[in-house]
Amino acid sequence: MTSAHSSGGFGGHGPGPGLAAGAQGLWDMLEQMRSTFEKKVMPRVSRGDVRATVLSLLAEEPMHGYQIISEISTRSGGTWKPSAGSVYPTLQLLADEGMITAEESGGRKTYSLTDAGRAEAEETADRATPWAGVGARGPMGALPKAGVELAHAAAQVARTGTPEQVQEAISVLVDARRRLHGILAED
DSSP states (O other): OOGGGGSOOTTTSOOOTTSOTTHHHHHHHHHHHHHHHHHHTSOOOOHHHHHHHHHHHHHHSOEEHHHHHHHHHHHTTTSOOOOHHHHHHHHHHHHHTTSEEEEEETTEEEEEEOHHHHHHHHHTTTSOOTTTTEETTEETTHHHHHHHHHHHHHHHHHHHOOHHHHHHHHHHHHHHHHHHHHHHHTO
16 A cells, blocks of 8 residues: 555545645645535534424424434435434434324334424424525535535545546546536526
8 A cells, every 4th residue: 555545534634645746735625625515514413403303304294213314314405414323312302201102013113293292393393404405496505515525536536546647636626616617607
């Protein structure tokens, strides 16, 4: 394995010693893009948000845990896909509090609101849901997510690519930037 492979991950460690000097600018740009998306577009979700979101979805119809996870991901345009480790404990807590009931069918528990759960869902209905930004203009969260994925791919080329591959990646990114600006110029 070369020294370029041991350069660390994408996330502040910088390029490895095997990179050409010109790749530093690419690395800096990618770090700035990642940082911008993480801070401004993909905020952390608190436990209260998971709870309010679960109640909001169950107010629409009974669902099982995987449906809840999938629905949140779909409605948020992929910007938030809560883990089972956050959804299932929330469901258990809501059941313990008498907010939901679980009915087992076909090996799956389907959750539905109790009267107390409906009351709390109505109280928290004014909270912004993670899919509030998804509307007539499409899933606005999908664009930043695609940008972050692009940044990760470019960082991988920067870490492990040959100097020729790095130069080709830079050309692709420059072309992508021009094409994106061209989209705005079409109006």
